[in-house]
Amino acid sequence: MNQESIGEKLLAKFGPDVIRTAVTFRDQVAVTVAKERILDVCKFLKEDPELAFNFLSFVAGVDRYPETPRFEVVYQLYSLKRNHRFRIKALVEESEPGSAVIDSVASIWPTANWHERETAEMFGMTFRNHPDPRKLLLPEDWTCHPLRKDFPLYGTDEDTPDLRSKAGSQGI
Amino acid sequence: MPEEADLRDISRSEIIELNLGPHHPSTHGVFRAVVELDGEMVVDVVPHLGYLHRGYEKTCENKHYHQVIPLAERCDYMGASSNSLCYCLTLEKMLDVEVPERAQVIRVIMAELSRIFSHLFWLGTHGHDVGAMTPLFYMLREREEIMNLFELTAGGRLMPNYMRIGGLIRDLEEGFVERLQSFTEHFDRRVDEYETLLTKNAIYMDRTKGIGVLPLEEAIALGASGPMIRGSGLAWDIRKSEPYSGYEQYQFDVPVETGCDVYSRYLVRVAEMRQSNRILKQAIDRLPEGPIRAASPGVVFPPQEEIYTKMESLIHHFMLVVEGLKPLVGEYYQTIESARGEMGCYLVSDGGSKPYRLKWRAPAFVNLETLARMSRGYFFADLIAILSSIDIVLAEVDR
């Protein structure tokens, strides 16, 4: 199926309240979905026999600072049976620090586990019902979120020091 | 006596937590895992990543589009040219630039050489982990020949940095095609040599058959791609299903095995080396004459000779180096089949000269999630064999 018809099928099933916008660039379509219904949309995408998106390539975050809503979570899907790809996004606002929350899709595609852990630590988002919400790539005692646009590239001496303390507290 | 009966009945078993890494000879880099053992049996493996996290994605947001190419090459340092191929393809789709035929064929040559390069190193280190130390030295000899070829293209043995957006940086050197031809002629016999060392070796088969089984449904659910999923029975190769850079014109098979274990992945990778050699031979025959870079002023570097003679080319070159190219606002996701699986580059552009967001879909990162599933219930010595069969490159896992 080509990507526009997938978008139309989604719109027909869920309506324009949930399927907010669809952007076509070159030959790829990205559909923005209401974040409250992300689990229903993903389940439909996986289980519908015509769509059959059983492979999740990645889950990524994009920081749109200073626009609101601030974060975008991108899900890239692929169907092994039908050989078509699709991309859905959800906008997540952050009204005060720590309030960027969205449901985790790890119950639908188990591969989302590590992708969501990385997105959560890099942007400061929370994924509800995630089976293992720990840091993945950054040292355990860092509290900063590097991929945010207002975080400096070189880090800061308080947030990203070479060694946290003399006693090697990073738990090797 | 009650005490004696108690003493004989006591069998106390505890779970030992063993720390593997980050500095370890068999983890292929700085990888740390906390292994929970019940005697010699693995109960659980919890990987701890991030020991080679180099801030790649954040650094790319501060570089011009052309400056990202050497950064991208260092992501998967085993087959460096396939990384820059993926990135350049993404940009070319976004800019709607058509790469000329000669550049496409040379890109296929570099991508297949990178695949052989990566699989050779995997073969040597995997054999070393399982106990066979000979293949390591044989394949390092092979890799020196391939590194000579890389050096002939653009000077770098490991990271040639040969690809550019729109084509390649320069044409092939004088002796390249002859050297490549002699390489492809004797490479098949070399692969036969490696197979005589391992494929029917009783010790190797005992150590790898039935070890680290990953059923197909779980492989798909966990996002495994490349030889991991082809060793579990699914013939999925992006070069066949979503061809890029002219791959639809080459004839090659996609090796598939149904064993789902370490041995099947070994067979798949050895067969892939043979198929890559087949593609290389076809590419040498097919190599046409022509330009090696698209002629798209404003986004692609003009040819070197024209910069010194034509004014517009000089200005375009100057603007590209100082300001960088500016694609339209939009986003794109391009995948290629790297040696490890589905490698993808998701690029968001805001119309400026630096990427707004670059997400690198690293196959080794996703494949590594399957480690815990594959090693539960096996011996600790098998864990090392299973880890090496995933073929991880830590720079890609941690980015």
Next chain:
Amino acid sequence: MGIERHLNDTVHVTNLEWFVNWARKSSMWPLGFGLACCALEMIATFVSRYDLSRFGMEVARPSPRHADLMIVSGTASKKMLPAILRIYEQMAEPRWVIAMGACACTGGIYKNYAVVQGIDRWLPVDVYIPGCPPRPESLLDGILQLHAKVMKEQSIHNPRVTNIKVAGR
């Protein structure tokens, strides 16, 4: 004439310091400490084309207790730094450090929040080898320069004690 002619064929005359230095540099065992891409070129130096064993160094020990030379090849990320320091502490004296590659020398192309900008901030480096990655010939040149440095050391008069308290304690 004299005692030189009698001693020539049977006795080698030197001073103890020269002898100790010669013994140390002729069989310096490297620690197999490859972090990232430079590790591949280090491995290429070990095998037959560039052959590190002609310098007595092909015995790459995985354990720091057995090793003399730590070749930091690759990027030292901030998460890895405590492990690097702990491994350095476990090496027995005399020990030397080579910073191989741009990332180990100065942080390389990764000037950001996650990478230590040169391990000479924390370790006493003897030889810096630039390159990304440096060719095996460059690594060999650096190792030979380290050998020359070892020969010039005053190992008996002024023994090399790196009083560096790393990783706390």
